[in-house]
Amino acid sequence: MLLEIKNLYFSHSPEKPLFRNFNLRLEVGKVIALAGESGCGKSTLLNLIYGLLDREKGEIIFDGTVTHGPIKNIVPGEEDMKLVAQNYDLMPYATVSENVGKFITNIYLEEKKTKIQELLKVVGLEEFAETLPKYLSGGQQQRVALARALSVLPKLLLLDEPFSNIDFSRKIELRARLFNYVKEKNISLVISTHEIQDVMPWLDQIIVLQDGRLLQNDTAVETYNNPYNEYVAELFGEVNVFSEEEKRALNLRKNLWYAHEIKIAAEGLEAQVLESRFAGNHFWNKVSLAEKKLIIYTPEEISGAVMLNF
Numbered sequence: 001m002l003l004e005i006k007n008l009y010f011s012h013s014p015e016k017p018l019f020r021n022f023n024l025r026l027e028v029g030k031v032i033a034l035a036g037e038s039g040c041g042k043s044t045l046l047n048l049i050y051g052l053l054d055r056e057k058g059e060i061i062f063d064g065t066v067t068h069g070p071i072k073n074i075v076p077g078e079e080d081m082k083l084v085a086q087n088y089d090l091m092p093y094a095t096v097s098e099n100v101g102k103f104i105t106n107i108y109l110e111e112k113k114t115k116i117q118e119l120l121k122v123v124g125l126e127e128f129a130e131t132l133p134k135y136l137s138g139g140q141q142q143r144v145a146l147a148r149a150l151s152v153l154p155k156l157l158l159l160d161e162p163f164s165n166i167d168f169s170r171k172i173e174l175r176a177r178l179f180n181y182v183k184e185k186n187i188s189l190v191i192s193t194h195e196i197q198d199v200m201p202w203l204d205q206i207i208v209l210q211d212g213r214l215l216q217n218d219t220a221v222e223t224y225n226n227p228y229n230e231y232v233a234e235l236f237g238e239v240n241v242f243s244e245e246e247k248r249a250l251n252l253r254k255n256l257w258y259a260h261e262i263k264i265a266a267e268g269l270e271a272q273v274l275e276s277r278f279a280g281n282h283f284w285n286k287v288s289l290a291e292k293k294l295i296i297y298t299p300e301e302i303s304g305a306v307m308l309n310f
Contacts, residue, residue, distance in 0.1 A: 002028045002156060002188050003049065008058035010048060010212075018044060018212035022058070026188065028155075031179060031202050033220075034192040035235050036209040042192035043086070045209070046158045049190070050083040051076045063155060082149035083158040088141045090133040090148075096120070097129045100147045119147040122177050124170065139166035143174065150181065157182065159191040163198070175199060196235050200224070208232050227256060240294045250290070252310050259284075262296045265309035276301045 008022040018041050026032060034042040047053045049060060054069035061067070062078055070076050077083070090099050097116050104112045120126045123143035133141055142165050149157060162178075163171045179202035182189045193199055196206065203220040208228070216228040227233035230241050238259040247255055250269060260282070271289040278284075282297040289308060296308070 002026055002063060004059075004061045005049075006059045006061070008048070008060070009056040010044065010053065011056065012044075019048075019055075020212065022212065022214060024207065024214065024217070026156075026190065029183075029186045029188055030204040031182065031189045032191070032205040032207060033196060033199060033203050034190060034207050034209060035196045036215075037231075038194075039211075040209040041212040042209060043160050044212075046083060046085075046160050046190065046192060050081060050158055051078055052083070080155040081158070082152065082154040082156075083160070084142075084145050084149045084162060085160050086164070088133075088145040090141060090144055092133055095130050095132060096125060096136070096144050099133065099144050100151055102148055103152045115151065119150055122150065122181050123147045124174060124177070137165070139170065142166060146178070150187075153185055154187060156188045156190070159189065161192055161194065163193070163195065171198065175202070197237065208235065230256060233258070238295045240296075242292075246292065250310075257310065259295045260297045261310075262294065263309045264296075264298055264302060264306050266307065268307040268309040271306055271308050273303050273306055276303060 003026040005022060005024040008019045010019040011017040034045065036042055044053065048055055051067055051069050051073055054071045059066050062081060067078050091102065097120070100119050101112055101116045104115055106112065117126070120129055123146055125140060125143055125147070128136065128140065133144065136144070142162065146162060163175065166174060175198065191199065200220050206216070206218060206220050206223040207214065208216040208223065210231055216223055216232050223232065224236055230239060233239040233256045236258065240257045240259065240262065242250070242252060242255045244255070269289055271287040271294070273285060273287050275286040276283050278301070282299060283301050285296050285298055285302055287294050287296060287306065287308070
């Protein structure tokens, strides 16, 4: 077990408790996402794991050793662990290459140069090797910080919203290169993200937080197919919620239905289309079923009365 959190207690203030008796275990070589709405504790948990914050009670055990926060560690952080936070902490008067190579020994300069070039390729910044950070965009600076964290091949890499400032076209390529690299190097990765759908193909596990509580801790497939509640389901997109009474009345097999799961069919439950709007690879539709408003996705525009199949 690479990381174990036991009975963690933490609060920003007595009036705002966050983690209470929180427990978690992370295995070696896994790619894990922390998911949940803003303020649920994702960034705080990463900072606690890395040692930037002091916990009130409990233990955080990394690679067999109990870690500590700034009260006991003058220099925060743990060996073999790296955190890329939302403030990138780059050296302003050093080039991109120098920033990336900050933690790489100078004993073997040719190996260091090769390693830096390899990492710049992973984050797509080869052409900016001699550029100063002040001339880079926020997204580019974010990628420099990521490459620097990877330079020491940590056992555990913690990423706090690593794609938040990166253009969509760059995200696709960067995600694939990053996740393939950490898998190749057997680096365990914990990533906090608001874009859970975009990283789903690489995830081994999803941890869902709400107000510091662990709501669900499952594989990506299980979390998506069997969300604990509406809060979890909404992390993956628009969802329609039926009460137990509505479920029985309509003879449905479950309470939560993603918008794409409800299909138009020749037979089914009759609904009236209220809106149908083009949304790229599908049409976004609002329909009324027995006075209940639903959101459904269809490949074509719809209107009038339709039959819904669940």
